[in-house]
Amino acid sequence: MSVSEKENVTQAKLTNDMNPERREVLKGLATIPVVGVFFYNLWKKLRIDEIKRKNLLAELITTKDAPAVASSALSGDHLRIGIIGYGGRGQHLVRGAGFATPEWTARASKNAQNNKLDKGFETFMQQNDLNVSLTGVCDLFDVRAEMGLAASQNDIRPGGKPMEGAKKYRHHSELLADENIDAVIIGTPDHWHSRIAIDAARAGKHVYCEKGLTRTFDEAIDLYDAVKETGISFQLGHQNRQVEANEKARQIVQQGLLGPINLVEVTTNRNSPWGAWVWDIHPAANEKNLDWDTFQEPSPKKIKFGDEALARFFRWRCWFDYGTGLSGDLFSHDFDAMNQILDLGIPKYVSASGGIYFFKDGRDVPDVFHATLEYPEKNLTLLYSATLSSNQSRGNLIMGHDATMQLGGESNRGSVAGFIVTADAESTRYRDKLQEGIINPQYPIYSYTPGSKQIDGITSATTRYFANKGLVYTYREGKRVDPTHLHVKDWLDSIRNGTQPSCNIEVALHEAVACHMSTESYLKGRRIKWDANRRKLI
Amino acid sequence: MTNLLKCCFPTTDIKYNQCQLTGLVIMRVLIGWHFLYEGIAKLLNPYWSSAAYLLESKWIFSGLATTIVANPTLLTLVDNINMWGLTLVGLALTIGLAERPAAYTGMVLVLLYYLFMPPFVGYEYSVPTEGSYIVVNKNLIEAAALFVVACFPSGGIIGIDKFFLSKKR
Numbered sequence: 001m002s003v004s005e006k007e008n009v010t011q012a013k014l015t016n017d018m019n020p021e022r023r024e025v026l027k028g029l030a031t032i033p034v035v036g037v038f039f040y041n042l043w044k045k046l047r048i049d050e051i052k053r054k055n056l057l058a059e060l061i062t063t064k065d066a067p068a069v070a071s072s073a074l075s076g077d078h079l080r081i082g083i084i085g086y087g088g089r090g091q092h093l094v095r096g097a098g099f100a101t102p103e104w105t106a107r108a109s110k111n112a113q114n115n116k117l118d119k120g121f122e123t124f125m126q127q128n129d130l131n132v133s134l135t136g137v138c139d140l141f142d143v144r145a146e147m148g149l150a151a152s153q154n155d156i157r158p159g160g161k162p163m164e165g166a167k168k169y170r171h172h173s174e175l176l177a178d179e180n181i182d183a184v185i186i187g188t189p190d191h192w193h194s195r196i197a198i199d200a201a202r203a204g205k206h207v208y209c210e211k212g213l214t215r216t217f218d219e220a221i222d223l224y225d226a227v228k229e230t231g232i233s234f235q236l237g238h239q240n241r242q243v244e245a246n247e248k249a250r251q252i253v254q255q256g257l258l259g260p261i262n263l264v265e266v267t268t269n270r271n272s273p274w275g276a277w278v279w280d281i282h283p284a285a286n287e288k289n290l291d292w293d294t295f296q297e298p299s300p301k302k303i304k305f306g307d308e309a310l311a312r313f314f315r316w317r318c319w320f321d322y323g324t325g326l327s328g329d330l331f332s333h334d335f336d337a338m339n340q341i342l343d344l345g346i347p348k349y350v351s352a353s354g355g356i357y358f359f360k361d362g363r364d365v366p367d368v369f370h371a372t373l374e375y376p377e378k379n380l381t382l383l384y385s386a387t388l389s390s391n392q393s394r395g396n397l398i399m400g401h402d403a404t405m406q407l408g409g410e411s412n413r414g415s416v417a418g419f420i421v422t423a424d425a426e427s428t429r430y431r432d433k434l435q436e437g438i439i440n441p442q443y444p445i446y447s448y449t450p451g452s453k454q455i456d457g458i459t460s461a462t463t464r465y466f467a468n469k470g471l472v473y474t475y476r477e478g479k480r481v482d483p484t485h486l487h488v489k490d491w492l493d494s495i496r497n498g499t500q501p502s503c504n505i506e507v508a509l510h511e512a513v514a515c516h517m518s519t520e521s522y523l524k525g526r527r528i529k530w531d532a533n534r535r536k537l538i
Numbered sequence: 539m540t541n542l543l544k545c546c547f548p549t550t551d552i553k554y555n556q557c558q559l560t561g562l563v564i565m566r567v568l569i570g571w572h573f574l575y576e577g578i579a580k581l582l583n584p585y586w587s588s589a590a591y592l593l594e595s596k597w598i599f600s601g602l603a604t605t606i607v608a609n610p611t612l613l614t615l616v617d618n619i620n621m622w623g624l625t626l627v628g629l630a631l632t633i634g635l636a637e638r639p640a641a642y643t644g645m646v647l648v649l650l651y652y653l654f655m656p657p658f659v660g661y662e663y664s665v666p667t668e669g670s671y672i673v674v675n676k677n678l679i680e681a682a683a684l685f686v687v688a689c690f691p692s693g694g695i696i697g698i699d700k701f702f703l704s705k706k707r
Contacts, residue, residue: 027695028696028698028700030563030696030697031563031567031696032633034567034571034632034633038574038575042575046582116604116605116608116609117593117604117607117608
């Protein structure tokens, strides 16, 4: 072997000794490039998502945040309120003001212990102290009046011990005559609404009145005039006004995301005796503790006290003598929600139909009911369809040329759900984005889940699934707020500030006239026209 | 301490042939990638919560799931364990660092997902799934695969664990 050959071998040995080590280092780092590839792909995905989001939302959604769910504590004068009609809904309204019966707080507290997910008690206790006292209770059924008195003194409430307890009144006129009361909540059946509310307005008391506004069209006009003349603060009990989903939906519609809207469809879907107003008749009710004559005083038909009277007292929603059936009871919710979102106003024509097809229990209000409300000046039809014998949840649809908004619906088992917006495959506005594949008409371009404050254009099948469940609303924030509480607070705020609340007498009249036109049409079997100049139904 | 180090950075007497080693590394890296993205996707979504998943829980852990969801502090803790656990396990498996503890942690995580929502006959969930499962689902399979990864480590040969083993030597 020559010298040069020996040198070559030494060199080769050296190289071989180095190579294994280098190779080992490389082996150790072999999968690091995978991380690089991963993050490259992640970056690419985030960039595409961002472009999509910008394309879809940047120019459309000006406010990224949803309205706040919770609100600050109240300041200002202490207000003394009276409740007239302390039945199921009246009790809920008074809880919204911060007063619950001892039975309710005990039951709710026990429910919370038995079921950790039951937040009813926690929600109540976390309500803002509205700086009010419950000083008057009026109910024609003594048992309930006594419950109201107990509620006014129950110190298990937000804000602790009440400042003063309530006094019991047999008749609403006695309660309204008391100077110790600044404002009243009316939770009576509809046939008493207008008389009590007008009397209250004339007595200078502010009014929170449960929906539907009145039992008849004429009463609605009279009440409207009385509120206008006296200048009281008037709130109609559509708590949907405080639901953030509706506010967000309104923003989206106003920004034109849906394009021209020609058809709106709202529904009621219930399938239980409870859902059809077949409620329990209180076992303790009798002629002595229940003032039947006063109850039926404003109703067209008078009957003697007995079993039928008891049924009518506790299930009054089943008769036109006291209410307006599906129209004023459930359609009114959805109508007001749509009025809140779309500024509908009063329709020009209404046709309605239906019948008593399932609950043939002596009621005279229909259990299947449909109404078509025409707004020729707005190029829009609002369609309402209700059944009390199927739970098939149809939700509510605002159908635009460019996109459709699907909302959970207010009257579906009382749940307040979110909504999704899905582009139309034939949309003019989104034509380019549809062609480029930025928008997929199968998936929502916008979804909103209550309480999550999530505003996002990137959605999937799972997002669509969860959009209507509202899980985040309840559990993520750890705090849930009852819209009824916010609605009562909104009213009290307006009293203190000298303004009108969100569901004021103007929009209340829209609701009342739209619902009464529907009822009239059903009862008369023909189309009803609204004469705006003469304020008459033709 | 030595035992812990041995566990974290195991020397293995098992000799793999080229084909076995390739298979093990591919399996480790793919599972790592999956974990990493599951974790990062949750970290990037400020609204993500395990609440919806937990509320669907059935079988032995449904009570525990309810307790977690009902307690915002506990839920936040569980959310963070999930988000960071998935991300860190994913990264560790991908680069082959602390492979065995990462594999076992990952295995426990996916086994918990399985046990909170087992696809047993008679249990129905409203969360959409992309396939059809009866008793065995992809969570269970991934847990089993991670057990294999833990038993047959490859990070000491192809992965960062190699450097710690070298130092020890």
